[in-house]
Each structure stands twice: as C-alpha cells, then as structure tokens.
Amino acid sequence: MTSAAATTLAATNEHLASMSNTLVYSSMAVYTLAFFAYIFEWLLGSRSRVARTANALTSKADAKKAPSVTVKKAGGTAVLERPQVVVRSAAGSRDVPDGPGAHGGDEQGDLYGRIAISLTVLAFLVELAGVITRAASVQRAPWGNMYEFNITFSTVAVAVYLTLLALKKNVRWLGLFLITTVLLDLGLAVTVLYTASEPLVPALHSYWLYIHVSTAIFCGAVFYVGAVATILYLFKDAYESKLENGGKPGNFATSVLERLPASASLDKFAYRVNAAVFPLWTFTIIAGAIWAGSAWGRYWNWDPKETWSFITWVAYACYLHARATAGWKGRKAAYLAMIAFGCWLFNYYGVNIFVTGKHSYAGV
Amino acid sequence: MSKTETDNAEQDLGAAGSQLSTAPAEPPVAPGLGVAGWARWFWRQLTSMRVALLLLLLLSLGAIPGSLIPQSGADINKVAEFQKAHKTLSPVYDKLGLFHVYSSVWFSAIYILLFVSLVGCIIPRAWQFVGQLRGRPPGAPKRLDRLPAYTTWRTTAEPEQVREAALKLLKKRHFRAHLAGDAVAAEKGYVREFGNLVFHIALIVLLIAFASGQMYKSDGTKLVVEGDGFANSILQYDDFKSGSMFSTDDLVPFSFDLKNFKASYQTSGPSKGTPVTFTADIAYSEGAYGKPKRTTIKVNEPLHIDDAKVYLVSHGYAPVITVRDSKGKVVYHDAVPLLPLDANITSQGVVKVMDGYQSAQGVSEQLGIQLFFLPTYAGGSSVLSSFPALDNPVLNLAPYHGDLGVNSGIPQSVYQLDKTHMKEFKDSAGKQFRDNLKPGQTMQLPNGAGSVTFEKDVKEWAGFEIVQEPGSGWALGGALSAIFGLAASLFIQRRRVWVRAVPGPDGVTVVEMAGLGRSESAKVPEELGDLAGILYDQASGTPDPADDPADDSSPSPDPEVVPAEGAEKR
C-alpha cells in the first residue's frame, strides 16, 4: 500500500470513528427522551387505582367449575360454541391476574408508553448505526475492547426487548428498567471505557472469535432481561405474600407492583428466557474453547475468563436443576438465578478489570 | 384453592401424573437398618437431585479461588511473586492446594462425587425410560376436571365413535395413544426425556475425554530458524511436558522445515507496532519418509497431523554471525536465535564458539559474544528498539574469551553467558571492547585476535508448540451432543392427553378431555383446545340440559376462567 493511500484510508477511518461517536451520543439523547416518556407513563398510570391482586387474593370465591358448552340463542336456533378449555394453576400457586402494565389502564399513560416505545425504536436504530460505523472504522467486528463491548451489548439488549414486543409478548413493563440500565451502560462506555479505534492483535483474528463473542453478547443481553424479570418477581412475590397474610404494603409499592404481571407470570417469563438461552450459552463456551484451542494450543486453560464462564454456566445449570426439583421453585430458584447473573456480570466487568489473564488483551 | 383440596387434587391424579419424567424421587430421610441400610441410604442421597444441586453449587464455588489466586499451571512466575509478597498466607494456601485448584484433592473430590452421582442417576433413569417406552401411557384418572387443562361437551355421537375418532386423531398427531377402559390415553414428547439423558451422558463423555486427554497428552516447544527443520522426537524439543500415561511411542511421526517467516505490523496510528499477521511457510512430511508438502501456519491456524497440532506461538530474530580466528579461519558461522525482551523485539543472545578458535598467541580458547539487537534503531542514545520490523537493524556485540564452562556438566542456557572463567577483550584505552554493527559489517577483535561479521541476511525464527491431546474429538462430540440434548430437553414438552367418552345420565354422550404437562407451559391448554376443536367437529355438540337448575354440572354463566400456568393473564 502506498503511503498516500494509507493516509486517505486512515482519514476515512477517523471520519467514520467520529461519526460513530456522534451517533452513540445521539442515541443516548433519544434514550433519555424515551426514559422520560416511560417515567410519564408510570406517573400517569398511578392515577388509576387497580387492585386486582388484592381482590383476587382476598375473595374466597374459588368456585371454578368446568364449563359446559355454552349455548347462544340466535334467531331461535341453538348455536353451539366450541368447547372452552379450562385451565387451573399448579397446586399451591396463587391465582392472581396480571397487572395492566405501567400505564395502569390510563389512556394518557398508555399514549406516553407508546411514545416511549417509538423513541426506543428510534434510539435503537441510531445506536445500531453507531455500532456499525464503529465496526467500519476499525474494519472488524465491534467488540475489541470494553467500550465496543458495552455499546454492542446495550444495542442487543434493546433489540431483544423490541423483538419480544414485536412478537406480542407482554413485556412492556420491562421498558423503564431496561432503558435506565442502557443509559447507565452507555454512560459508562463513553466516559470511563472509551477507547480510540484500533485493530486487533493476530490472536483475535478468528471466525470462532466472531461466533464466540457475538453469542456471548447475545446471551448476556437475554440473561439480563431474565434477571430484571427475576428481580421484579422477587418484589412482586413479596408483595403478594404480604397481602395474602393480611399485611398492608406501602402506597408506592402497591402502585408500582399492582401494575406488573402476577408473580407467577414474572417467574415463568424469567425461567423461559433463561432456559431458552442456556443451550446457546453452552455453545458459546464451547466455541470459546475451540477458539482457545486454535489460538493457544489448549482448548481449556482455566484462564479467569474461562473459569468464570464455567462458573456462570454451572450456576445457571443449578438454577435449571432447581426448577426441575420439587421444593426449590419460586424464591429459592430466583435467588439462584440472581447469583448466576451476578457471575455473568462479574465475568464481564470484574474479570476484565480486576483479574489479568489471557483475555485481558481485549483491553479495558 | 384450599390446602386440603390441593392435596386431594394431587391424589386424584394418581398414576396418571406419574412417570412423566424419570427424575428420581426424594430419598428417604432416615437410613434403614444395618450397614446395607446405611449404604443404600447414602447412595440414595448421593444420587438425589438435591445433592446433585449441592454438588453443582460446590463445583462453581470451588472454581472461584483458582480465578483469583495465581495458578502454577498457568503462570509459575506469578505464583512465586505471590508467595514472596504473602509470607504468612502462602504456606496455608499451599496446604490447601490453592495454587493448583483444578488439580487439588478437594476440587477433584467434588467433581468425582458429581460424576458418581451423575452415573448413579443416569443408569436407573435410562432403565426407567426404556420401561416407559415399552409400556403404554397410563389410563385416565377418575376426575379429569382436576387436571391443569380440561374441557368437556355433550354430543349425539356414540361413545365408541368418539373414542375411535380421538384415537385416530391423536395417533395422527404422533401421540402414543391407546384405549384404556372408557378413555383414550395418549402421550407425546418423549424426546424431551431422551434429550435430557443424552445431555447427562454427554457430560460424562466430556469428563472422561477431558481426563484421558490430561493423562495422555504431550506438549512441547521448539524454536526453528528459517531454513532449519524439526522432526517429532522427544530429543528435538527445547522443552517437553507430558501426562502421566504418555509414552514416547505415542508421538506422531512427522517433520517439517521452516522455509520463511513473515510478520507485518501496524505502521501508523496509536497502536503502531502491534502485530497484524504472522505467517510461517513450511514444508512438512508425514511419517518417517513422507513426501514433503508446503503449507502455512498462522496464529489461529495450526497444522494438524493426526493427533498432533503444530501451533505458531512466538517469533524473533536470528542474525547470522561469522567468527574468524587470528589466521582468518572461519571457526563459527551460524544463525543465532535471540530472545525478544519487549514488544518491539529488542533482543539478546549469545554466540558460543566452543572449539577451533586459536588466539593470536596460538592458544586454543573458547569465545563468547554477548549480543544485543535492535531491529529498528531510532538513533542517538536509544537502547531499545522502536519498531518490531527490520527497519534499521543494529547489533551490539561484547566479546569475551576464556572457558565457557560448558563442560562442567551443569546445563547452560543458550541465551546466557557464564562469565566466571571468561575475560573481556580490552580496547586501546583499557576499557571493555564492544561495538555496534549494521548488517554486512565486520568487527575486528583487538590485537589481531580475529574478527566477527554480522552477515547481511538477518534470519527470523519461529517458536512452535506441538501439542498432542487425544480425546479432544470425543470432547467436542460430547459437547455438541450436550447442546442438542439440552435443547431437546428444554424446548420439548412432554405431555399427556386423555379423552373420555361415556353416556351421561340422560343417555347423551359426555366427552371429557384433559391435558397434563411435565413442566409448566401455555402450550398444553393450547394444544388441548386445538385437539378438542377438531374432535368437536367430528362429534359435534348437543345443548346442555341448560334449563335444569338442579344439574350442578352445568353452571351457566361461564365461570371465571383461570389461565394455565404460563398463559398470559389479563
């Protein structure tokens, strides 16, 4: 390459890098707007007084009998509806309906909630463009250091949330919690973790790396969504059992928790999310081992990053085992899920910052 | 739902709910009598889910210290540093095996127990599963309306007709179905259990592969200068480690020559000097007399020959040095591999002229020359290289003469000079004689003691690591089946469906359908609704005796429909 060509290339890359920075900052601005819209949704939603949980738990009417075929009289002839399936919860669980969501049934609140989601979509697109231009500027995948890791991670987490929404899953309640942490994550990225774009050392040039890191980021984003649901489950469950035992939760707790899905639904959501990515996480570790095998000659070195991936894996396996074992459902299993996610977080931040190993050349 | 009602509901299920999984039952709390009783009790505990969970937790806890304390397996120098810094803690750590956690007694104990528990868990589960495959889905429980998903309607069709239609429908949907009494019993999703067993068996395979890999592995390094070669025999290694069961016959026979080594580096920007590519061009032959083949080895692309893998792990420079004695006779001519000291490959090494050299006075002596090499000399008084490539190479030489001490029997490093019996050459001012050379230049030793030439062509060397780890194929196979087993076990739902059709008290056929899943899912009621819809079209409904208020089996307004677990509640 002639030096003139190298200079123009360097200039383009610098141009792309600064464009990426602008995009990331813009996405933060839009996320902030979305954040306020979510806040308004919650605030306006608090006007409505919903107390479904309390009602469900206090009314002792549990005459749930099987329906027979309902007969509708239409024009004198009997029209039969299809048989309806009656479902009952597993023995011992509470029959509590899901809350109406952050807007609490308030129309204005709902409007703000919709605005918030639109803004989230916009911010996501801007951030995605930021990640892509960053990748173009360094001419490799955008995960060579923790700055890039963070911006990619939050983009993927938001993508997971939006995908669940698009699939018509009842996850709007996640919005505020997710966007708050996305803002924290991005704030951390642009202040503490910022690294100028640079290429990778040869050991990081491998398609296994691409597979390994991209699935790791994706798994992290999904585990994160699961962890938020688990925390909310713990709150909601505490709230429900307080009501059940005749306690009186505070106004704020009531207002917020009444609008969330029932604890059983949150628990199930968290379980499904965690269980769904666990095989992929297993694959991530294996892909990492294959990469290590081709880069360092041994597929398992007990390097700190590997060790913590393993610990995280075993912790999630514990959680899944616990769910399969009677007597460990509910709160106990939820604590295990939190521990497992804690391991993941430590693997991501803690190991990069406090522990040095072969992975530390990924640069803090 | 009150507590007693719950219990009744569980009892109502009876055999129908059993065997939906092969998970072991909770073990008894108290041991039986005698040694056998205790042994059985202990075994039951060990293979219970709770203990498996406990062992798994212990395993993850046990893995933590190894990630925080330096490990001798990974970096022995760091361990030494740590031991120097923590005088009181280190002996305790040492006793606990904390410097080699993953091979310590207690860590091994955890995973061996887990392993035993796993085997003890899988064997009965596999048997049980085979039994379930041979047997038939259990018959319908007495009260279908107690099940998690339930539906019913009345039809003019005959009970036999309904049951037949149900049997056909369920079989078409790949249920294993049969007629049991007045109801059809069906079950589907055995792949879940199968996947779960595959997953746990794969874990065993993985563990055995891992352990045998450790025992039979060999791992050695070899530094090869461009133009030189290597044959895979234990004598040729610079450094060699092997597992406890390894024998030298296990080494895969092959050889290779390093033809050319190329490195390129970032030439500008903040990360100037970071490596971009490393490539070693080699010619290798398999077996003792194989035909040579050309290939390249890169950092992430080892060469595979049978079980052996050849990795490119390091590189450096090897200047070619020619030494002549006082009469001009060449007594040394070789490429001298130098050890890199930093990222810009400032390097050092030693030339050792063992024999053949005679001083100006005709005395036979040995020569030792300390070399210090900068691939890119930035000028001035800089003593470190400023770039890793050969942009402006300079070699600093400091010659000594006397006795190298190589015959003392103590093995010597090829990169170090033992100066105890060596004397410096002195320049005219009486100071130690040393000089900087550029490629092609020659340095005359003082008083006609000979000359040293730094030849024009600076060679490079590449460090190779040759690893043989049998069983890695098994490990990979195990790992992949583990993933598939896991996916089947987590995504597939094992469930049962019963369809009962009996004549009601008024002679009209009553159809009841119920579904039961092993784990909580919205899919069970959905599927039941789907099946019910199809069956309903074949055995269409007839109105309830709705006007009969005494019949409490038909409460008119739809009772509150409680969603299934997993169904979204609104």
Ligand code: HEM
């Ligand atoms: C090496 C450690 C182990 C790991 C990583 C592990 C992991 C897992 C995982 C992730 C699952 C969830 C899959 C599912 O929900 O279907 C599972 C299920 C299960 N495990 Fe393990 N396991 C281990 C050891 C054991 C042992 C020692 C036992 C026997 C005591 C055991 C018995 C079971 C059973 C019975 C299930 C299925 C429960 C059900 O039917 O849903 N596992 N295991």
